[in-house]
Amino acid sequence: MCSISGIINTDGTPIPGDVIIKSIASMHDRSNGLGGGFAGYGIYPGYKDLYAFHLTFTDPEAKQRTEEVLKNCVMIHKDESIPTEDNPEGAPIFWRYFIEVPEKVQEFEEDFVVDLVMKINSNINGACVISSGKDMGIFKGVGYPEDIGRFYRIDEYSAHMWTAHGRFPTNTHGSWEGAHPFGLLDWSVVHNGEISSYGINRRYIETFGYGLNQGTDTEVVTYLVDMLIRKHKLSFDQAATVLAPPFWDEIERLDDRELVKKLRIIYSSAQLNGPFSIIIGHRNGMVGLNDRTKLRPMTVGRFNGTVMMASEECAIRAVSPDVEEILYPRGGEPVIIDLEEHVTS
Amino acid sequence: MLPAEFFVDITHDHCRRCGRCVLECGFGALRQKERIIADHKKCVACQRCALFCPEQAIHIRKQEHGYKQHAIWTPEVRNDIYRQAQTGGVILVGNGNPMPHPIIWDNLLLDACQVTNPPIDALREPIELRTYLGSKPQSISGKLPDQIEIETPIIFPAMSYGAVSLNTQKSLAGAAKELGTLMNTGEGGVHPDLYPELDNIIVQCASGRFGVSYDYLNTAMAVEIKIGQGAKPGIGGHLPGEKVTEDVSRTRMIPVGSDALSPSPHHDIYSIEDLSQLIYAIKEATDYGKPVGVKVAAVHNIAAIASGVVRAGADFVSIDGYRGGSGATPKVIRDHVGIPIEIALAVVDERLRRERIRNEASLICSGGFRHAGDVAKAIALGADAVSIGTASLVALGCRVCQQCHTGNCSWGIATQRPELVERLDPVEGTERLVNLVAGWSIELKEILGALGLNSIESLRGNRERLRGFGLNASTLELLGVKEVGEGQ
The missing domain is CATH 3.60.20.10 (Aminohydrolase, N-terminal nucleophile (Ntn) domain)
Structure with missing residues (x-):
């Protein structure tokens, strides 16, 4: 339904x-x-020119591996835990990253971001990019x-x-x-x-x-x-x-x-x-x-x-x-x- | 030395000696003396006499030879050996591969909607079968070349004038026109009687180039280059001189009574780049106004071959599985060469998608399609359209006696003998073919409705709606289909 x-x-x-x-x-x-x-x-007016990546991780290792990938190809301006009430049982780790893509890819930055999302979602077990737009987020x-x-x-x-x-x-x-x-x-x-x-x-x-x-x-x-x-x-x-x-x-x-x-x-x-x-x-x-x-x-x-x-x-x-x-x-x-x-x- | 295969059982008490059976037999197996006498050895079980006997006094029975039972040296094997020992020749046959191999269609099951999405009532709601054949660009920014619009994804495959009678072709052409679909002239040229239906005809250019001219190429909806045929991959054609009547000779542009031999290869195509040249030569000749396709037989390396054919410029690829029919084929080839259309279609569709060229050509499949269920499964595997050869001839009366190569077809289909040809009324033939395809089309809509789909393009290549039942893991993988019981 x-x-x-x-x-x-x-x-x-x-x-x-x-x-x-x-x-x-x-x-x-x-x-x-x-x-x-x-x-x-329009929820992140303070970071509206940066890509806001919302991610879930099933375990700290997935988070660590994802951050290695991110640090290698983009600039992370800020990252933090997504504020929540107490996590229910079985819930993953929630984290958000405000990201700037390197200047050399800015001509095709959206393709670059799509590739990055696909790469994390397919290659890193336990990591999932929930949203990846600017000044927006998915919960x-x-x-x-x-x-x-x-x-x-x-x-x-x-x-x-x-x-x-x-x-x-x-x-x-x-x-x-x-x-x-x-x-x-x-x-x-x-x-x-x-x-x-x-x-x-x-x-x-x-x-x-x-x-x-x-x-x-x-x-x-x-x-x-x-x-x-x-x-x-x-x-x-x-x-x-x-x-x-x-x-x-x-x-x-x-x-x-x-x-x-x-x-x-x-x-x-x-x-x-x-x-x-x-x-x-x-x-x-x-x-x-x-x-x-x-x-x-x-x-x-x-x-x-x-x-x-x-x-x-x-x-x-x-x-x-x-x-x-x-x-x-x-x-x-x-x-x-x-x-x-x-x-x- | 060779025993009769059938026994013509005449109940003389019932027979009123009208002689109808003698007239009906195309094979000269019956004579009338004081009573009807059968030459059992000439009987091929075409059933014509039995069906036309007003007293139902004739029954054709399979001869039990009483051969000592043997699993390897079956009666058929023994009889073939006796025959070849007698003649020293090749055993010729008609029709398609009759071997009792597994039919993969029967191990594929379709899905249906329950609760979470509603089935659609095919009798009350619109369900669309319209299909466009031809090359398509990858995005809206590209030019869309001319397409062939057909109202059902079922078409009639190449059967040449010569192999089949003109009345057969007229029946097919008439039905194609009424149904808004296509027939294919095969390699025998196009007879003037078919000119009114040219908008529903594909003309063929095969290795013998019979009937091929500038006008011929430009006359119909599309041109198909024939490389191979499922019943005889790697083998050319042989139309015996007896079948080359005055009319056939004019249409094929060859002398009366001469054997029409199509070489195994096109002698100007010894490799893929030569095929590309022919494709573009035909496109030049037709001013890039018509789809040009290529027909190939399903063989082991079909995925790579089809990919090459698409890259060579074909707008559609016709793939004929090893169960495809034929007017005349060496038995050893018919029964032992090629692969099933189910697998060929699955691997070709997947390969073209992986190479991102699936949009560049339509896939037309043939080779043993028996009913609408087979058609629906083929479309779900990825076919754009399906060709039905044997099924369409059966609709015209064919009893699958497999004697097409003799030219004696009692049903007026695979013959040029005027007294036999006139038995097939093209008006009635058209009606029967229209009925068959209309029936299958309604059944396709019923299947689509049960699947909750209201257009055929949403079933095309939608393997998620198929499941394999009793197939082994590697076959399932080749088909790209999950096992029954597995969810989405």
């Missing part, structure tokens, strides 16, 4: 962390205690989302945009690393659904050099988004067409059918088939997307300068009881909130 929620202030003003906890907690019954998490954007684990929120003291952070997830895992076991949001660079993805095309999506993205470690469909979605938008320079609209394309007979009726047809033919293996409802966070905003036949719920609400997207309306009303504008996007129709343009489509 799963629950997802996202909130963004389009004027960039900060939202306290307890707001998003209140929203996701209202959908308690959609998760089963095996995973919850949060992504906050997640095994538990109900409201408990995870309290555990990470999310109420002590403020962000102009939050996403959150409550997990009810079906295909993979519940783990601290496998919880959502899933992140790479400043991308974060929360996902309610099950991608039935996972097998081919995975084989497809692997041919572009992405290494998959978690074996979850959310991981694949994140990498597809990174490739389509950052590497192949697709717009959010075009990427949404690739991930949840119209049916062929619908395409015939579109004004831009040639482009849509081309996108669908070239990226046929990137199509996400099966029920899903996702919120993609990034440095400039938030995108909501449903599968093309809308087999999972997604509601959008707008009040003042704030936009919310969530699995259920209650998650929006929990924050703004009198919200007037409520939308239900159609399957495959992306809801794009761009901080720079404030555009909703």
Whole structure:
């Protein structure tokens, strides 16, 4: 089942962390205690030009080996334990690093960071990079989302945009690393659904050099988004067409059918088939997307300068009881909130 | 010295001596005197007489020779030796490999949705089978070359005019047009009667170059260079002069009555760079407006070969497994050379992905596809489309008697004898083929629906939805498939 929620202030003003906890907690019954998490954007204003790496380690040796790798290739400006309440049994070590990449790689620094993340996740047993973007961070684990929120003291952070997830895992076991949001660079993805095309999506993205470690469909979605938008320079609209394309007979009726047809033919293996409802966070905003036949719920609400997207309306009303504008996007129709343009489509 | 393989059992009490059976037999095994007399040695069990007898008075039975039982020196082995001792020749056969080898398709099982994601009702919701064949760029910034659009991933493979009758080709072409899919002329040229269906035809350029001309290359949807065939890898073609009638001679551009011999290699292709030259020569001749593909037989090193073929410029690769059919093949080759399509497809798809060139060519697979289940499994392993040769001939009436090479086909399929050819009505043939492929296509949609997928591209290469049952570890590894019971 799963629950997802996202909130963004389009004027960039900060939202306290307890707001998003209140929203996701209202959908308690959609998760089963095996995973919850949060992504906050704008939470590290003091280090906003540095990559904030959130890592989990199962043991001190993994931490030591990771730090050796980091020290060899990047400059660590600051590192510290991620503040938490008392660790529950089985929880890993949480650490964050504020990193500057060397000048010589700055032309392709995002590729460099992606490679570094892949290297740590694949090669160092017990280490996992949870998030790797600038001025953002992901906090997640095994538990109900409201408990995870309290555990990470999310109420002590403020962000102009939050996403959150409550997990009810079906295909993979519940783990601290496998919880959502899933992140790479400043991308974060929360996902309610099950991608039935996972097998081919995975084989497809692997041919572009992405290494998959978690074996979850959310991981694949994140990498597809990174490739389509950052590497192949697709717009959010075009990427949404690739991930949840119209049916062929619908395409015939579109004004831009040639482009849509081309996108669908070239990226046929990137199509996400099966029920899903996702919120993609990034440095400039938030995108909501449903599968093309809308087999999972997604509601959008707008009040003042704030936009919310969530699995259920209650998650929006929990924050703004009198919200007037409520939308239900159609399957495959992306809801794009761009901080720079404030555009909703 | 050679005993009859079959016994034509005529119940004379029921027979009304109408003589229909005598007319129907393409092999001259029946005569009418005072009653019907069978020459059992000539019977090939094509079943034509038995099915057309109005009194159902004929039954074809397998002869029990009473040979002393022996696991090695089986009756078939002994009979082949007697035959060769008599003639000193090569044993020729038709059809594909009949050996009782394991069929890997039967050890692969498909997945279905339960609870966590919903299955889709194929009768109520849209499920898409449309497929595009041809080279694709890696990203949107590249140019998308011309694609062949087909409405189902099932196509008809190369069967030449000469090997099969014109009515067979007309049935196939008519069905391809109605279904929005493709037929393939094989290496025998394209007969003018097929011109109305050119938008659904692939023309072939094989080692004999029969019928190949500038117009021929430009006339259809795509061109396929034939390097090999699953039933006879490394062996050329032999159309006996008796089958080269006036009409065949015009279409093939060879003299009437002359044997049409296709050499084993193309004599201008002795290596991969020569293949590349031919691919680009054809692309030049067709103004880069048509996909150019290459057909190869599945052999031991197929992954490397296919990779080379793609790098040589092919827009699609047709891989024919060792169970693929043939109009005429030496038995020793048919039964002992090549590898199964299941493995060939799996290793080629994986190799092309690892080399990051899978997008550059489509994969068309053939060689013993029996039903929609086989097709779905092939697509899950990575095929873009599947060719059904023998199954389409069976739909036209073929009884798999394996006598295609004799040219006496009683069903009007693998023959040029006018009185036999006219038995196959192309209108009815088209209808039967349309029915078959339409039926399989609905079944494919049912399978996709159960898998919770509403388009075929989400099954293509999706090996996660397959599990192996009773296969050994190395086969599973080659297939890239997990064992039953293993989760995602």
